[in-house]
Amino acid sequence: MKKSGFPDEIQDGDLIAAADIGSNSFHLVVARYTHGELRVIDRLRESIRLAAGLRKDGTLARDKREAAFACLSRFGQRLAGFEASRVRAVATNTVRQLSTPQAFLLPAETALGHPIEVVSGREEARLIYLGVAHGLPLTDEKRLVVDIGGGSTEFIIGRGYEALERESLQVGCIASTLRFFEDGKITSRRWKQAQSEIAVELQQFGAHYRERGWSEAIGSSGTMKAIGGIVQASGWSDQGITAESLATLREALLRAGSTEQLSLPGLSSDRVGVIAGGVAILDAIFTTFDLARMNVCETAMREGLLYDMLGRALHTDSRGTSIGALAERYGIDPAQANRVSDTAGQLFEQAASGWSLDAQAQEMLHWCAQVHEIGLAIAHSQHHVHGAYIMANSDLAGFSRQEQAQFACILRSHRRRPDADTLRNLPPRMQPVTQRLTALLRLATLLHRARSDEQLPPIRLSTNESQMILELPSGWLENHPLTRIDLEQERDHLKQLGIKLVVGKAVNRSAAA
Structure with missing residues (x-):
């Protein structure tokens, strides 16, 4: 599968920005990438003391919520015109401690105009070190x-x-x-x-x-x-x-x-x-x-965020390293992982336009395919459930908590009956792409159920808002009855994701001509 961290490479002269939504202060730093280096051109800082408003029940005092949203709105004005791929905003300990983080994050993201990641303490530590090391x-x-x-x-x-x-x-x-x-x-x-x-x-x-x-x-x-x-x-x-x-x-x-x-x-x-x-x-x-x-x-975490963004754009993404280490630690079958990954990539390329999937979604699908069988290290029975648990609870450098939750959701639903509840628990902005990536991974794993090197026939896939149309060469399904039955059952499973699967026979265009 072709992989890329951002839809476009960071070019000389481009601006990138990082927002650090800390427990004491909120910071925004804007830098220009020039001659292979990052040069800071603007900084904003406001003392919000979000942690002082954290109650024992995990809720946040109203005055701190309002102060946070007002600050993020001002940051948002500075970020007006920035592409989504050029901004990273990260929330730390206080937001980690909230009983219902989404109740804060939804209006916070609206105020800022960009998604906000919540990172674990160890991921925060990695970003801090990256910023310090570059300083x-x-x-x-x-x-x-x-x-x-x-x-x-x-x-x-x-x-x-x-x-x-x-x-x-x-x-x-x-x-x-x-x-x-x-x-x-x-x-x-x-x-x-x-x-x-x-x-x-x-x-x-x-x-x-x-x-x-x-x-x-x-x-x-x-x-x-x-x-x-x-x-x-x-x-x-x-x-x-x-x-x-x-x-x-x-x-x-x-x-x-x-x-x-x-x-x-x-x-x-x-x-x-x-x-x-x-x-x-x-x-x-x-x-x-x-x-x-x-x-x-x-320097501190905000500078670390800038350098982490730069690394992703230059294809030195720490998340890919984490996935590789995870696959090795849990003894993933590399041949099967690559088969599924390659087919998932082919399906993605055909589905991307109809489903508005970007390069970051492509990266996520590739990683999911590489470790979709990670739960087999625990047991074959319910291995998709075991895999989801591992992904949700592992210490994965580079991933935010929301990304790990998305990852776990896809693995949880990549086989058997999809778990619609885990999908609904994701941030609303992540649900459509997660639903679609799950469907693509399900098809890829289904087509490689035999775990053999037999080459798949040419496959056509077209998509619209809530439908997948899968076309296979005439006669192929008749010669592969297990796959035919699996696809018939898959129609019912994908309904749980709100997707209609249509399976048809591809027209032999050269013969028709």
Whole structure:
């Protein structure tokens, strides 16, 4: 199957944009691709503090919802005229924690004018590292990168542009401030409690990270830049954040006793209310990892998104690497995967126009075909169900949560009776293409049920809004009775997807002439 990441390659002079919908701040960065490099030409940032509006029942306070939508509307104005393939918007921890994310995402996407992906904590970590790595001199040495966000903190050990280890903890500057210093008071007892509880979380992977080792520790994000700015403006550190300067900052917070009394050089007004939680997290990190110094990097996840987009356009898509690794890990039969993939690709090319399917849909169909039998690693019975579970719950670099849900939906319904409920649970914008890709994969797997190298006859497929017309050479189905019965049954199955299948005999045009 021919594969391409975007409908058009990124050309010299093209603009691309990335929106980071974080738990503390929303960021938009616009860059121009020129002479093989990305040059940032515009940045927008607004402090929304979305995490502060997250209720225990997983709903979001009305004022935070309205502030978020208003900000995204302003971002949308800046993005007016951008092609969909040139914009990526990603939401992180707070949106991950919502009980009904779609209730937020639908109006948010309308305000922004572009789809919004929700990424897992580990995918967020990968994107952060990609942004940091491109903002620093390239080296073969390993680096520890830490990003304290509003709702979560990501930890990455990487080398070059590759993230070797990725972790994400549910501790962030807003969440930790609300948890340990909700009324603004900062006391020694509360600080010790914060250190103890955060250290317990860090123990999950702290020993493993120390064993892997690193030559340099890097801090990314607004919290790190804020702390670095304070210790340098106060004269406590000449470069980066040292263990001594962090200890001095901690004592300054304890002396102040409350956020209302805080007055520190370099501390901006929009950081006063959340700095205690951020410093408490960093204090625990320095202790757990026995750090002497952490340098601060200017780049973060939003830059990582830009470089990830560039990689997809230049055919170095991390999602393809993830699928290849998954196929190898679960022992996929490569011959059968390639048979199904090739036929699915031929069907796609004939169906694409009638069904308005683009290159990204083509890529998704190819990946689904490559691992459609992944569930066989668990059991043959219900292997499509097992495969869907694996896809929905695996840690797949490059994929958003919505993409993994779409992937799982297609695998769940690629054989037997389609599961219409899983389709309805997808974001509405993804349902039509998922329905159609499922139908194409079903036909491809049906035609290769024999798992043989016997060449298929010429196949014609035409489509319209809710119909597939499949034409096979006269006499072929009579000689393949199992396939004929399977196609008769397939008519009933595809009705569950809202698609009518019509099977006919192709006209021998040369004979007719």
